[in-house]
Amino acid sequence: MDEPARMGPSGQGGTVPVFATPFAAVNTGAQSDFNARLAALCESRRIASAVAVEPQDPLRFRGRDDLLESADIAAVEFRRLVLGNASRVIAELSNDAAAFARLRIQARAWCSIVQRNGHVPAQHFPNASWLAVYCVQAGESEVGFKSAGVLRLYERRLGSMHRDASTSALKSPFGYGNHTWSPVPGWMALFPAYLPHEVSVVRSATSLILVFAMMRFVDAGGPDDGYG
Secondary structure, eight states, X not given: OOOOOOOOTTSOOOOOXXXXXXXXXXXXXXXXXXXXXXXXXXXXXXXXXXXXXXXXXXXXXXXXXXXXXXXXXHHHHHIIIIIHHHHHHHHHHOSOHHHHHTEEEEEEEEEEEEOTTOOEEEEOOTTOSEEEEEEEEOOOOOTTOTTTTOEEEOOOXXXXXXXXXXXXXXXXXXXXXXXXXXXXXXEXXXXXXXXOEEEOOOOSSSOEEEEEEEEXXXXXXXXXXXXX
């Protein structure tokens, strides 16, 4: 006689994702003229930057993280566009819409210009809740470099020493492995800021221009700590 199925404490059975990580790819609807103005702003900040935020790779520029404080109209539009879209997506993930509506967003953002053969090394931001990566400009990679210039999120779960056919091809969201996103102008990726990620080596004649925006949400009635 078959053994009866064991039920959980609530009397419910089934399979659920217990450590799922949200990742959103969002078409912001930004037009090419906006991206051109934002690209020009990033380029002007590169030229004007006399002191680097970090030791600079000659193939990669990272600007100061005060882009959202700029009075430039492109920066003002970017703040409204990206933070607005991010807040909408995160609100949809919230289990308490009323409580989320009472929060205030704090954010810091910077330009990243990656030339051919350059890359963004692995990084993560444990002092923020979310990270948005907005694509301003991207070129077509050479044939044979399909994984070039992609945003790669590293798998964070611990894998066992043994994997077989039963675990190597699980359905989403249970699949195991890194996740990649190909930047497209006007689109942005959004995910928890603690996740380690990188931008793989760019293999296009056109520089890849991204804007990274790290965000956190605080009580709207609380003090402003100057985060952004």
